[in-house]
Every structure is written in structure tokens, then in C-alpha cells.
Amino acid sequence: MPMRCSIVFFPKQEVEMISPLRRTNALRTLGACVALTCGCAVLAAAQTTGTVKGTVTDAATQRPLDGAQISVVGTDLGTLTNTAGQFQFNVPLGQVILRIRRVGYGSSNKVVTVTPDAPVTADFAMPQVAIGLDAVVVTGTGVATERRKLGNTIATVDASQLRNAPVQNVSEMLAAREPGVSILPSGGLTGEGARIRIRGAASLSQPNEPIVYVDGVRVDRGGGFGDFVGTGGGGYPSRLDDINPESIERIEILKGPAAATLYGTEASAGVIQVFTKQGSRGAPSFDFMTEQGISRFPKNRYMPNWGFARSDTQATRLGQFYGTTVQAFVPFSRNVVTNNLFETGYANTFSGAVSGGTSAVTYYVNGRYSHDDGPFGNRRLGPANDLDRFAQGSASIVILPASNVKVKVNADYVDRFHMTPSNNNNIYGTISSAIFSKPELARCYTGGVPTGQGSCTTDGNPNSPLAPGNPFGQAAFGTVREDMQEEIKQDAKHFTGSVNLAYQPVTQVSLDATLGVDVVNQVSTDFAPFGYNVDNLISLDPDGYKFLDDRTRREITAEAKATWTTKLGEYFQSTLTGGGQGFVAKVEDVGEGGEHFPGPGLEVVGAGSSPSIYERFLSTVNAGVFAQDQLAYRDWAFLTVGGRYDRNSAFGKTSQGVFYPKASISLQPSSLSGWNSSALRSNFSTLRVRGAIGQSGLQPGAFDKFTTFSPLTSELGPGLAPSNLGNPDLKPEKATEWEVGSEIGILNDRAGVEVTYWNRVTRDALYQRQYAPSGGFRAVQLSNIGRIDAHGWEIGLNVLPVNRPEFSLKLFGNAAFLHEIVTSLGGSPPLKVGGSYPRYRNFVKEGYSPYALFGAKLVGPCSLRPAGATYACLQPGQNPYDLNGDGQFDTDADLLAALATPRSLSSLLPIRVDENGNGDFLDHYLGKSAPDWAGSFGFSATMFKNFEVSSLFEYKGGNYTITDLTFAFRNSNASIGRNSERAARVESTLLNPTSTAQQRVDAAKEWLTLRALTPYDGLNQNENGRFVRWRELGLTYNVPTAWASRRLGLRYVSLKASVRNLMLWTPYTGIDPELNEYGRGAASSDLNGIESNFGEGIDAFGLALPRRFTFSVRFGF
Incomplete structure (x- = not known):
């Protein structure tokens, strides 16, 4: 076949990224490859091929x-x-x-x-069909393979089946779709990324986020603002959500080592691969979408701020301030959060795509713009806001220079702007400040006049400019208006590109190679202007500050493999695959800070009189070779064996690499020719059984093997201090997983069940070992000393009860059970989430779930004490108080005597119990922050041919405990709390001179259910976190194609209305059971560490997931 190739070389050039201080040429190689590939034109191919349509x-x-x-x-x-x-x-x-x-x-x-x-x-x-085993998958198989041939599970999320769902990003596309895959939102701020866990935690110290690929290229799976800018825990963006959802064709998910062996080191937490859309032969076709949406926080999840006047004089002043009657010792409330920080969020999205091609070249190009101004904010108070803005572009070109050669070029680019307020467990956070408000402390300062409506202005007119004051009643740190002056922003540019070459020299042999690059450049800033202490309360750098974090991450992926398929006799067929894969990742993170601006109008780091700087550089190289052979017998029995050998630059000097083996078997008797005439056919239309075993691992950090020192300043001059205690013997931890399962179809596959049992053991788990400080290092040392055992069940059910032209209905549900135990820490002590901060009670402790909670308990009734136990307990009529100091538990009579006169809550000290007698009052097991069960259920239906409706519910439960730190502070903290309704009533009763002794006794007993925080950490702050959330509801009307073509000249038109997070049913009384203090990347830019891995179920002053209503129009021509 004659061909002519013209090779085009671009001149050497550099591509400027975000930072003006740094340039990168990472795209030059990819650009040259594209130019070379696209320069080849096919002159003659029609002689050997024809067209099928x-x-x-x-x-x-x-x-x-x-x-x-x-x-x-x-x-x-x-x-x-x-x-x-x-x-x-x-x-x-x-x-x-x-x-x-x-x-x-x-x-x-x-x-x-x-x-x-x-x-x-x-x-x-x-x-x-309710069960489908013929779908082709690619991830983890080495070659495109039908699901029925694999002994391990692999999940597929088909984007075309989500057109009726209210999804805006990849995280929402994955949420509640597959058992064992947990998408964990941390809060409701716009653009906040979700964490992902697959079958729980595979590591104690390394990232438990799955690795992510886009079209065969490994991409940044991180999030956050870098190491030098923080928010307090929430609002952190996810790099996974940079991917254009309109360009996605499908997502494949490998759930663990049994399936992910061929991905080697870093794959034990699972693998997610995103496949983008491609064009098809034909005239150009255009598709457009426009969507408008609003979002609102659920106000019913936020309780008012309560307080009371402690004297008639204070009551008179407060009455004038609020323009209402206030009586001494009578609690009253104000809705500070909902009335001052909530608004209606507005979002708009526009997307357009063109696709088409010829017999030699096909193409798909998509562009998307999205602007989402979320439901948090109050421009009158300050500029802090939650905002997410995208400009995204995707392109895919497939070139067929010959019938046995295919070249694919993919490129994805996003320019993203993200803004979020300071939040979560942050004493200077806007939300925490509002939650801590005590209405009785509200007042105006000099220059401020009360409006009679709970605010301070220059002249008392509510519409006049705001004036100095404390209108919401902050007791410390700063007012809400001062906190609203802080602006946290991020500009990110993210490019992913790849070139794939597939060549089939003969029918039995296929060759495939991929070269790709992923580049992220993000600049994050935290800025407060000069004089932002507008109410003269905040003391944190009142002259202003600016911190900047400039992070660049580049990763190159290279992979080459060959597949040989051959017949072995009459009944057997072998598919042998072998190849190599390598990654080079580099991360540069530079942080700069400037504090104490000399005057107003300055917004650059260099203007600060107190500079600070931070720099981090990481480079890791991972390379491996793999091989796999699948032996098929008569197309119903399939045996697969394979393995991968890895080397990584993070391994210690004494580690020479690691080998990960795998094996699986799949048997599908229902595909046998005699199945339809067998007795089993009457019960099972489809039957498959399968099993798999495999290994994969997680590598240590790039510098964990080195002993490092950090700079130290002292009166004697500069010096060095110990930093990281290196370990030359480090090696990857290794997870071994086996699973067995079955798929069963009944009623001619109108109903299908899929069941999987899995078991995983992580040996040589990397753990932060603590040594005695006398050895010279107070820091921990990463060592291969731990072990985690886990097992679980995954169940999926699909039913098609009705499937007719005018009406079809599909019902579905899934469930996943998870049990995890830390079986060994190598003799090391437990590690606590949050370090020395006592409020978080999550521990990694031997013999317990890695999500275990420990804390204080009060002395309880002797009737509940186990036989043989000797710790203190209460006899009938006794209370866990000793207010008279006689060393005995108080009776009701003792309490009546002690509370005959007013008494402060601070003097009521309930008595704790020490059940094991070791002197530690905070080591009582209180539950765990990961549920036993999680899953989803719902339906999709088509009515009258043109209407589609779908609904999705998600649930979690079973030994599921949430730490409600928000209400622990609101109920118990003397200075910034005691502003819940119950706490205000208890405290006002105890302090009110007109209260009776019995009323004070009753209040003291209620105080036992409210007292929390030091020295009672863990007490009265844990609740049952089970919930069912109506996650999605969508209704689409597809305009009849004949009418759309005749009247509008369009191929199709569809109208969709949808809602996300419509309803919540839960016994949890806090803000939201899905809130968490640590957002994606909040604890570390690299997603590792105990906080990122096990800081779960901590509700700490966050914002609930908002309801989002959207309306969209799609059309094409």
C-alpha cells in the first residue's frame, strides 16, 4: 500500500506555566510526537477495506x-x-x-x-439485561478482555447511563454506584473535593487514595492548597475533579490487590481509570449543553445560638440592641449562621462538542465552561466566598494509517479558579466564629450605633454602612466580619496528554505503546488586608498578611506491551501479555509569606515586614515489568496467571525490588452449548463462579529512607535539628488479597445478583514507630512493622420487572460489609489522629479497627459493671458527683444541700471512671468512625417513550460513630460555647437566684449529658452516624426526534430537571453525618499520614451538604 509521510519538527520552545519564576518544556516531546503522527497521510486504503454502518x-x-x-x-x-x-x-x-x-x-x-x-x-x-458479563474492560487485564473471563471483580461506570443524574464532576459520577467504593465528601462548600476509599484502608501511613489514570496516563490524585496555605480543613479542591465530565466515556475501577497486581507498587488501595470519548466516522456532528442551577444549605440542620442575660441591666441593654424584650435568666436565641452566612448559590455551565471523521482519521473535541458561586457568603460582611470556575477543553484524535495500525492522541486541559472561606476547626474560621456566637455578648463599639435588628451601623439605620461592633457576640479570637475579610484562593492549570500506538502485525499478535504526561501548576494564596480587624477584636496580624504556595507536579508515564493469542489444540486458547511500565514524578512546592503590611493597599508577599519561605522538591521513579497468560477452555473456563516485578527510588538501599504475583479462575457453565437443555437452566439463565488472588503494594515516601535535619535558629546562631529519622531498610508494604464470587441471572436475565467475598492482609505495613527521646530523635521513624487484616462482602442486585415500549423499569441496590483490624504494630504504641490536640479521639491501636475511638466515661451503675470487675460504680440513689468533698458519691440529698444557692457550671465536675485501673481516664473504647455497612438503592424508568426518571438513595450504618465536636463545644465550652438551647437552660437555671434547689439538681443531672472536652475528651461527643440520603433525582424529557428534526433541524433535544441531596434521614443530631474535619489533602499535600487516612467522622464546625437544583438543555445537529 503506497504511503507518503511528511515529518514536521517544531522549533524548540518552552511553555510558560502559572509561575513567572519557572518554565517547563514537559510538553515538547508530546508535541513533536503529535506532529510526526499527524503528518503521515494515507494515500490508499480502500483496496483492502469496506464500510459497515x-x-x-x-x-x-x-x-x-x-x-x-x-x-x-x-x-x-x-x-x-x-x-x-x-x-x-x-x-x-x-x-x-x-x-x-x-x-x-x-x-x-x-x-x-x-x-x-x-x-x-x-x-x-x-x-x-440485569446482569452483563460480556462488557469489555481494559484496566488491570493487560489487554481488552470480557468481564466473564476475569476471576476478579472490575467495576464499570458508564457515563451514558448518567445523563439523567445530577452530576457535575468525577467524584459525583462515582458516588454510590459500586459496592465497596466509598466517596467521602467532607463538607458542603462549593468545589470541595471528596476522598475516595476502596474496601477500606490498605495502609496505616501511606495514601489510601486509589491511583488514577486517564487514557493510560497516571495523573495527580491529590488535592488541597499545598503545604503553605490552609483553610482549617474544608473547602479543599480535588485534582480528580479537574477532569472534564462531558468528555468521559466510562470509568473502570479495580478494587484491590487481587485485581490490581499488574499496576504493582501503589496499587493496593485500588485503581481508577478514566476513558475519554472518541469520535466516529461520519460528517461532523455537534452537541451542546447548557445548565443552570441553584444551591441552598438545609437550614433545619443548624440550631440557633442561645444565650441569656445575667442581670436586669444586661437584659435592658440587650433588649435595646435586639429591639425586643429580654428578661434576665430567660434564654433567648438568634439564628446567626443561617441568617448571616447563607445565600442562594447560582451556577451555570455551557458545553459544546464536535465529532466526526473519515476512514483514516476520527476526532472528538469538547469545550466546557462552568461557574458556580455557592450558597455561602455575605458581601456586606466581607469578600470571603465559595466559588469554583472551570474552563476545560478535551480533544481526541484517532488515526488509522493502515488497517492494522491505530494511533490515538488525547489531550485534556483545565484552567480552574477556586475560592473558599476559612472554615472547620479553625478559631479564625468564619463558620466556627458564627457557631460560637453568644447572643448575650452582642454590643456596638465606639462609632457604632445599634439598629435594633442585631447589627451596628454608623447611624443606627440598618441600611447604612456597618460600624465597629460585636453584633453576633463573639467571646474571643475575632468577629465574623473580621474573619470574612480573609480570602483563600487557588489558580490551577492542569494538562494531561498521551499518544498511544497500537499495531497488529499478524492476527495473533498485538503491540501497544503509550507515552503520556500529566502537569499540574497551582498557585494558592491566603490574604488578609491591612487593617482587617474592622471590629478591633481579632489579634492575629491585624496589619494584614499574605501567604502563597506555588506547587508544580509533573509525571511522565511510559508503557509498552505485547499480546500473543494462539490456539492450543482444539479446545484451548492462550492469550499471553507482557510488557513494561515506568513513571517519573517530580513535585516542586515553594511557599512564601509576608506579615505586617506597613499600610493599606498592599497585596503582595514582599510588602510584609516579617517574611517567611518554604521549599520542597521531590522526585520519584518507579519502573516495573509484567507478564500474564490467560488460558481459555472451550470459551467457558478461564485461568489467568501473571505477575509484576517493581523497583522504586523510594525503596531503601537494602531492598532490591519486589515481585507481585496473581492468579484467577472464571467458570461460566451457562455459556456451554448444552446449558439451555440442562435442569439448571430452568432456575439460572446465567451462572458464573470465580476466584482470584493477587498482591500489590504501597511505597514509602521519597525521603523516608534518609535521615534529615532541619534549620534551627538560636541565640548562639544558626544550627541544625533532627528532622526525619531515616531507615535504609525500607521496602514497600505488601497487601495480599483473595476473593471469590458469583454472578447469577434468573428469569432470562431480568433479575441478576452479584456476590463477592474478599479477604486482604497487609504485611510489612509502614508505620510511624516512636523511639525514646533519649536516643536523640523525638520524631517517629517509618518502619515495616505493622499488619492490617480486613475482609468484606459486596452484593449487587438488578431487576427489570417491566420492559415495554411505553414503560420500562429497572430496580437496583447494592451493599458492602467491611471489617478491619490492626493486628500488629510491631510493639509500638498507638498513634492518635491530631497529635497532642485532645479533642480528636481517633486512634490506630493494636487489636482494634484503625478507625477506633477512645475517650472518657463517667462512673456508671453497679448493675452494669461486669462480674469480677472492681472499678468504681454507683449504687442506687448515688450520682457521679462529689460536690461536698467528702470523698463519697453524692446522693440526691447531698445535691440538694450543695445546690441550695446558685452555682456555676465550672464547679460541677462529674467523676470519671478508670475501668482498667491504669490511671488513664481517656482509654475507654467508644466505637469506630467507619460503618460496617454501606450501599445504595434506587430505580430508573422510561415512560411514554420520551420521559426518563431516575432516583438514587445512599445509606451507611452499623457500628458507625460520629464525633460531634461542634456540639461538644456548644454544650460545654465556657468561653466560646454553652450556646445550645439545653446548655443555656441548664446554666441559666443554676445561676438564677430564683431557681429552687430541686430545679438546680435537675439541671446538674442534665449537665452530665452535656459535659465534654478536657478533661472529659470523648464524653458526650459521639453519636450514631447511620443515615439514608436521597442523593439524586432526575427527570428528562426527550423531544421526539422526528419533531426535533422537522421543526428545529436538530438531531435531538432533551430537557432535564434534577436535584442532588434532596433529603436526609438520620438519628444523628449534629449538622451532617457526612461532614469531616479533614478534607481531601487537608492533612498533607501527598494524601498520606494518619490524619488523612483515619481522621474520619469528625464533625467540627463545617457546612452541611447543600441541595442543588438544576435545569439543563441538550441538543445536537
Whole structure:
């Protein structure tokens, strides 16, 4: 076949990233490859190929199906249907077998004869099925493979099936779709990224986030603002959500070592691979989408701020301030959070795409713009806001220079701006300040006049400019208005590009190579202007400050593999795959700070009179080789064995690499030719059993093997202080996992069940070992001394009770059970989340779940004390007080005598118990912050052919404990708390001179259920966290295609209305059971460490997940 190639070289050039101080040429190699590839033009291919075209529809509803995979059996040739269900591509001349597949539908084959004279038409009508094993997957298999041939589980999320769902990013696309895959939102601020856990925690110290690939290229899985800028815990963006959701075709998920062995080191926490859309042959087709949305926080989850006047004089002043009647010792309330920090958020999104191509080149290009101004903010108080803005672009080009050669070029780019307020457990956070408000402390300062409506202005007119004051009643740190002056922002640019070359020299052999790069450059800033102490309360750098973090991450992925398929006799077939994979990752993080501006109007770091600087550079290299052979027997029994050998620059000098083996078996008797006539067929239309075992690992940090020192300043001059205690013997921790399972289809596959049991053991787990400080190092040393055992069940159910042209209904549900135990810490003591901060009670402790909670307990009734126990307990009539100091538990009579006169809460000290007698009153097991069970259920339906409705519910429960630190402070803290309704009533009763002794006794007993915080950490701050949340509801109307074509000249038009986070049912009385103090990347920019891994279930002054209402229009021509 004659060809002409023109090779084009671009002149050497550099691409400027965000920072003006740094330039990178990481894209030059990729650009040259694209130019070389695109410069080759095919002059003659028609002599050996012909064209096949057709339309794919739903067999019951006759609706066109997009995203269906059409392939030529025995080759790598294939394409996808477009939004009209149409396809067209070139195939070899002669008789070929076409195979059609789509998630949720039964596959089928069709034999066609292809000639060069005219296109051959092959239409398909696909029946819906409740269980599908014929879908082709790629991740973790080495080569495109049908699910039924794999002994391990692999989940697929098909983007085309989410068109009716209210999803805005990758995290929402994954949420509640697959058992064992947990998407953990940390709060409700706009643009806040979710954490991802697959089958719990595989490591004690290394990242438990799965590694992420886009079109075969490993990408940044992190988040946050870098090491020099923080918010307090929430509002941290996720780099995973940088991916353009409109460009995604599907997402594949490997759940653990049994499936992820071929990805080697770093894969034991799972693997997520995103596949972007590709074009198909035909004239250019255009698709557009516009979406408008509003979002609101659920106000009913926020309790008012309560307080009371302690004298008639104070009551008179407060009455004038609020313009209402206030009586001494009578609690009153104000809704500080909901009335002053909540607004209606507005969002708009626009997306456009064009796709098409010829027999030689196909293309897909998408652009998306999104602007989401969330439901937090009050411009009158200050500029702090929650805002997320995207400009995204994606492109995919597939070049077919010959029938056995395919070149794919993919590129994704995002320019993202993110803004969030200071938040969560942050004494200078806007939300915490509002939650801590004590209405009785509200007042105006000099220059401020009360408006009579709870605010201070220059002249007492509510519409006049605000004036100095403390209108919400902050007792310390700063007012809400002062905290609202702080602005935390991030500008990020993220590029991912790849070139893939597939070559099939002969029918039995396929060669494949991928080269890609992922580049992230983000600049984060934390700024407060000169004089931002507008109410003269805040003392933190009142002259202003600015901190800047400039982080660049570059990672290059290279992979090459070969596959050889051959017949072994009459019944056996072997598919042998081998290859190599390598990664080079570099991270540069530079932080600069400037404090104490000399005057107003200055907004640059260098203007601060107290400078600070920080710099970090990391470079890691990982390389491995892998091989796998799959042996098939009569296309119903499949045995797979393989392994990978890895080396990593983070391994210690004494570690020479690591080998990870795998093996699996899959048996599908229902595919045997005699199955339909067997007795089992009457009960099971589909039956498969499977099992797999495999290993993968997690590497230590890049510098963990080195002993390092940090600079030290002293009166004697500069010096060095010990920093990291290195370990030359470090090696990757290794997780071994085995799983068994089955898929069963009944009623002609109208109902399907999938069940999996898995068991994982992580040996040589990396753990922060603590040595005696007398050795010279107070810091911990990372060592391979731990072990974690885990097992679980995953169950999925799909039912198609009705499937008719006018009405179809699909019901689904899934559940995952998780049990984890830390079986060994190598003799080291437990580690606590949050270090010395006593409020967090999450511990990693031997013999318990890694999410275990420990804290204080009060002395309880003797009737509940176990037989043989000797610790203190209460006899009938006794109370856990000793107010008279006689060394005995107080009776009610003792309390009546002690409380005959007013008494402060600070003098009421309940008596704690020490059940094991070791002198530690805070070591009582209080539960765990990870649920036993999690899952989802819902339905999707089509009505009157053109209406689609879907609904999704998510649930968690079973030994699930949430730490409600928000109300622990509100109930108990003397200075910035005691502003809940119960705490205010208890305290006012005890202090009121007109209260009776009995009323004070009753209040003292109620105080036993409110007292929390030091020295009672863990007491009265834990609640049952189980919940059911109505996660999604969507309704779509598809305009009849004939009407849209005739009247509007369009291929299709669809209108969608949807809601996210519609309702919540939970016994949890805090703000939201899904809140968490540590957001994605909040504890570390590299996602590792005990806080990121096990700082779960901590509700600390965050914002609930908002309801989001959206309306969108899609159309194409």
C-alpha cells in the first residue's frame, strides 16, 4: 500500500506555566510526537477495506443507544455509536463477525459480508439485561478482555447511563454506584473535593487514595492548597475533579490487590481509570449543553445560638440592641449562621462538542465552561466566598494509517479558579466564629450605633454602612466580619496528554505503546488586608498578611506491551501479555509569606515586614515489568496467571525490588452449548463462579529512607535539628488479597445478583514507630512493622420487572460489609489522629479497627459493671458527683444541700471512671468512625417513550460513630460555647437566684449529658452516624426526534430537571453525618499520614451538604 509521510519538527520552545519564576518544556516531546503522527497521510486504503454502518436501538423501547461498542471479532477494530445510536467504520473485506456490547444490555453477534462496492448496513436491537458479563474492560487485564473471563471483580461506570443524574464532576459520577467504593465528601462548600476509599484502608501511613489514570496516563490524585496555605480543613479542591465530565466515556475501577497486581507498587488501595470519548466516522456532528442551577444549605440542620442575660441591666441593654424584650435568666436565641452566612448559590455551565471523521482519521473535541458561586457568603460582611470556575477543553484524535495500525492522541486541559472561606476547626474560621456566637455578648463599639435588628451601623439605620461592633457576640479570637475579610484562593492549570500506538502485525499478535504526561501548576494564596480587624477584636496580624504556595507536579508515564493469542489444540486458547511500565514524578512546592503590611493597599508577599519561605522538591521513579497468560477452555473456563516485578527510588538501599504475583479462575457453565437443555437452566439463565488472588503494594515516601535535619535558629546562631529519622531498610508494604464470587441471572436475565467475598492482609505495613527521646530523635521513624487484616462482602442486585415500549423499569441496590483490624504494630504504641490536640479521639491501636475511638466515661451503675470487675460504680440513689468533698458519691440529698444557692457550671465536675485501673481516664473504647455497612438503592424508568426518571438513595450504618465536636463545644465550652438551647437552660437555671434547689439538681443531672472536652475528651461527643440520603433525582424529557428534526433541524433535544441531596434521614443530631474535619489533602499535600487516612467522622464546625437544583438543555445537529 503506497504511503507518503511528511515529518514536521517544531522549533524548540518552552511553555510558560502559572509561575513567572519557572518554565517547563514537559510538553515538547508530546508535541513533536503529535506532529510526526499527524503528518503521515494515507494515500490508499480502500483496496483492502469496506464500510459497515448501522443503528443500535433498545429492543423494547426502540430508543437509539449511544456509547455501544461495535467490534470485529478477532481484530482490534471497533467504534462507538453516537448520540443518535449510529455507527460507521472500515473493516477488512470479506466475511466478518460484528459484536455489539453495552453496559446493561445483552451482547450479540452478526455476520456480514463486506465488499468495496457499497457500505454494508448492520442494525442491532439490544435487549436490556440485569446482569452483563460480556462488557469489555481494559484496566488491570493487560489487554481488552470480557468481564466473564476475569476471576476478579472490575467495576464499570458508564457515563451514558448518567445523563439523567445530577452530576457535575468525577467524584459525583462515582458516588454510590459500586459496592465497596466509598466517596467521602467532607463538607458542603462549593468545589470541595471528596476522598475516595476502596474496601477500606490498605495502609496505616501511606495514601489510601486509589491511583488514577486517564487514557493510560497516571495523573495527580491529590488535592488541597499545598503545604503553605490552609483553610482549617474544608473547602479543599480535588485534582480528580479537574477532569472534564462531558468528555468521559466510562470509568473502570479495580478494587484491590487481587485485581490490581499488574499496576504493582501503589496499587493496593485500588485503581481508577478514566476513558475519554472518541469520535466516529461520519460528517461532523455537534452537541451542546447548557445548565443552570441553584444551591441552598438545609437550614433545619443548624440550631440557633442561645444565650441569656445575667442581670436586669444586661437584659435592658440587650433588649435595646435586639429591639425586643429580654428578661434576665430567660434564654433567648438568634439564628446567626443561617441568617448571616447563607445565600442562594447560582451556577451555570455551557458545553459544546464536535465529532466526526473519515476512514483514516476520527476526532472528538469538547469545550466546557462552568461557574458556580455557592450558597455561602455575605458581601456586606466581607469578600470571603465559595466559588469554583472551570474552563476545560478535551480533544481526541484517532488515526488509522493502515488497517492494522491505530494511533490515538488525547489531550485534556483545565484552567480552574477556586475560592473558599476559612472554615472547620479553625478559631479564625468564619463558620466556627458564627457557631460560637453568644447572643448575650452582642454590643456596638465606639462609632457604632445599634439598629435594633442585631447589627451596628454608623447611624443606627440598618441600611447604612456597618460600624465597629460585636453584633453576633463573639467571646474571643475575632468577629465574623473580621474573619470574612480573609480570602483563600487557588489558580490551577492542569494538562494531561498521551499518544498511544497500537499495531497488529499478524492476527495473533498485538503491540501497544503509550507515552503520556500529566502537569499540574497551582498557585494558592491566603490574604488578609491591612487593617482587617474592622471590629478591633481579632489579634492575629491585624496589619494584614499574605501567604502563597506555588506547587508544580509533573509525571511522565511510559508503557509498552505485547499480546500473543494462539490456539492450543482444539479446545484451548492462550492469550499471553507482557510488557513494561515506568513513571517519573517530580513535585516542586515553594511557599512564601509576608506579615505586617506597613499600610493599606498592599497585596503582595514582599510588602510584609516579617517574611517567611518554604521549599520542597521531590522526585520519584518507579519502573516495573509484567507478564500474564490467560488460558481459555472451550470459551467457558478461564485461568489467568501473571505477575509484576517493581523497583522504586523510594525503596531503601537494602531492598532490591519486589515481585507481585496473581492468579484467577472464571467458570461460566451457562455459556456451554448444552446449558439451555440442562435442569439448571430452568432456575439460572446465567451462572458464573470465580476466584482470584493477587498482591500489590504501597511505597514509602521519597525521603523516608534518609535521615534529615532541619534549620534551627538560636541565640548562639544558626544550627541544625533532627528532622526525619531515616531507615535504609525500607521496602514497600505488601497487601495480599483473595476473593471469590458469583454472578447469577434468573428469569432470562431480568433479575441478576452479584456476590463477592474478599479477604486482604497487609504485611510489612509502614508505620510511624516512636523511639525514646533519649536516643536523640523525638520524631517517629517509618518502619515495616505493622499488619492490617480486613475482609468484606459486596452484593449487587438488578431487576427489570417491566420492559415495554411505553414503560420500562429497572430496580437496583447494592451493599458492602467491611471489617478491619490492626493486628500488629510491631510493639509500638498507638498513634492518635491530631497529635497532642485532645479533642480528636481517633486512634490506630493494636487489636482494634484503625478507625477506633477512645475517650472518657463517667462512673456508671453497679448493675452494669461486669462480674469480677472492681472499678468504681454507683449504687442506687448515688450520682457521679462529689460536690461536698467528702470523698463519697453524692446522693440526691447531698445535691440538694450543695445546690441550695446558685452555682456555676465550672464547679460541677462529674467523676470519671478508670475501668482498667491504669490511671488513664481517656482509654475507654467508644466505637469506630467507619460503618460496617454501606450501599445504595434506587430505580430508573422510561415512560411514554420520551420521559426518563431516575432516583438514587445512599445509606451507611452499623457500628458507625460520629464525633460531634461542634456540639461538644456548644454544650460545654465556657468561653466560646454553652450556646445550645439545653446548655443555656441548664446554666441559666443554676445561676438564677430564683431557681429552687430541686430545679438546680435537675439541671446538674442534665449537665452530665452535656459535659465534654478536657478533661472529659470523648464524653458526650459521639453519636450514631447511620443515615439514608436521597442523593439524586432526575427527570428528562426527550423531544421526539422526528419533531426535533422537522421543526428545529436538530438531531435531538432533551430537557432535564434534577436535584442532588434532596433529603436526609438520620438519628444523628449534629449538622451532617457526612461532614469531616479533614478534607481531601487537608492533612498533607501527598494524601498520606494518619490524619488523612483515619481522621474520619469528625464533625467540627463545617457546612452541611447543600441541595442543588438544576435545569439543563441538550441538543445536537
